[in-house]
Amino acid sequence: MTSGSLPNDVAGLLATFGVSAADHSGGQRVVRSPLTGETIAQVREVAPSDATTAIGRAHDAFLAWRQVPAPRRGEFVRLLGEELRANKEALGRLVTIEAGKILSEGLGEVQEMIDICDFAVGLSRQLYGLTMGSERADHRLMEQWHPVGVVGVISAFNFPVAVWSWNAALAFVCGDSVVWKPSEKTPLAALAVQALTERVIARFPEAPEGLSVLLLGGREVGEALVDDTRVPVVSATGSTAMGRIVGQRLAARFGRAILELGGNNASIVAPSADLDLALRAIAFGAMGTAGQRCTTLRRLIVHESVYDRLVSRLKRVYAAVSIGNPLDGDALVGPLIDEAAFTAMDEALSQARAAGGTVHGGERQTAGVPAGGVYVRPALVEMPAQVGPVVHETFAPILYVLKYSTLDEAIALQNGVPQGLSSSIFSTDMRETDRFTSARGSDCGIANVNMGSSGAEIGGAFGGEKETGGGRESGSDAWKAYMRRQTNAINYGHAMPLAQGVRFDIADEDNGDDRGSADA
Incomplete structure (x- = not known):
């Protein structure tokens, strides 16, 4: 950190989250406050190879987290919301210093994080699937929603922490782990949020190491996140030009994109x-x-x-x-x-x-x-x-x-x-x-x-059409983007009728009755 009142203020704010200025100084990325243009930090960024290792930790965390009951996952997010409530003033001020928005907007952004945590806690008991009437006798047709895997989040400078929360709060209750690459212009607020999340992980027995991963870095780190097949979903917020690249790279490997791009x-x-x-x-x-x-x-x-x-x-x-x-x-x-x-x-x-x-x-x-x-x-x-x-x-x-x-x-x-x-x-x-x-x-x-x-x-799904990318985040049923749908047909009878009236008769002379017949 450099000397001066603003950098000192930042160091003090980071200390409230347990983030040591010394641990995040001397790096290659210079962080300047738009308030004065002065340097407030120099943070170290990860290499693409380190990002790949971190994604591996997140994938291992997902394999454990998906087995935790959804209401318990909701309790984890409730505790995260409480940490945000307790640190709203400090985090809101840090957002203002790093992103330049007026203080009431900085505080409002943290309130938005708190609100989405509240929403996600209720959602943890409402991950509903449907049951449908089957055309076949003695059959039940239903759908389930299962955790999808590691969710990648690429966020922009203008909402340096809220966009992460829209994705992470939902992903956590859905049973996913999260890997976050924030804007290179606002890494300090991301460090603060990661520190709060790690506090909750440390005192939550079921939360595995790697459940929430932060990757500071530039385009190469973002590319590593987008290209990794262990990340089935990537939410990217930014310009339309960026979204075109991210969307095409994800489509090339059949990944799922949640794109929040330009607005006019x-x-x-x-x-x-x-x-x-x-x-x-x-x-x-x-x-x-x-x-x-x-x-x-x-x-x-x-x-x-x-x-x-x-x-x-x-x-x-x-x-x-x-x-x-x-x-x-x-x-x-x-x-x-x-x-x-x-x-x-x-x-x-x-x-x-x-x-x-x-x-x-x-x-x-x-x-x-x-x-x-x-x-x-x-x-x-x-x-x-x-x-x-x-x-x-x-x-x-x-x-x-x-x-x-x-x-x-x-x-x-x-x-x-x-x-x-x-x-x-x-x-x-x-x-x-x-x-x-x-x-x-x-x-x-x-x-x-x-x-x-x-x-x-946060109650409504957020997102747009055309060059805005088509993604939806936050409320309503946006949670479905962070899960995979599974349709189940369950036969609780003894016959084997086929759908659409198809007949497929087989000879089975050893069978003593006709309960296995395909057309019974």
Whole structure:
């Protein structure tokens, strides 16, 4: 660790989790805080060969863990949730320092981890299969769900710990072990979570060593995880470009992919919308986490009758929103993750201007913010059409605003991009809202009414369509992705009827009766 108040703060936070700064210093990976740009750690990464060995430990752990009754596995996750509750403040602060989101969002991310643990505990007694009526007499037809194996998790910097929990909490109760490769930009929060998990493993008799494995490393380590046939399921969160590579490599070996990729999320503001409500939702959706959420609102499609009223108010909000140190309770917008993010934002705004857009904001901020961080004013961009950068995701606080005249036109604009994660409509006309959520409406995995595109709850399955990857995590029946389905046909009679009326008679002169006949 280097000297200075921020690195010292990080060392103190890591110590609360039992993570020694000395044990994770002197490595080849430099970790910088986006708050100030200063180095807060240098961590050691594993080699691909070490990753392969670690996956072997996780596979051995799976073989033992799958034999533990599911409610006991739920108790393990309950204890993990209690550790997270006890360490919420420290972990939330560490997330803010390492990822740059404001403190309430850092704390909210840990709360999301706690919530998914609660969900998974209940799920441990609800891993239900179905029973079906059989067409054959004296037969029962049913399905079971069994643990699938080692689950690989590749997470991104913007939710450095919550995404792991969406996968891990479900995987643990389903009977799987977990191998986690976090973003190279946020390894410290991962170390803290791994330390909390190991505390629970140490005091849980049935939990085997290797149940939860952390792999710090870059692309080569991720490739080792994706290519290992002992990992039947990989959940990968990140860019569409990354997802294409991961999906193809998994498909080549018939592995299962849970892909959570790009989002280019839109909200429609209808003539009947409550504009006060819409304004608050739009502001958080577009500017929260400095525009670095996969569900960030990036396109605003406004009816021409309310366009001027809403956009004039949005301009004032954008000009006045507080930008600064995310540890300061007054700041609503923190820094971008790094300089490359600002470069991408600046290029997108240049393309928008070239396409006829009018840009409000988007400039670099230096006054009133910590030196060394990449702070920008969120950009509101009025566009004449959905062209140029509007159809692409730029991971930065840019909101493109478009006009529409009919609901059909608005829905066509909403659906007219390659991504399909989240969407919403603001309207008090029930016919409009029901149309938006119907099969003829939004083509996204998430479609909200009178709220923004961001802020999903863990009770529902999270994920999207098209270039978002099709994966589903968190609530509802997303747990099925972490298990394998087995269909059982059980004959409790003495005859052997075949399905679909097939007859297959065999001669069996030694048999004293006809109870073994295939057509009895």
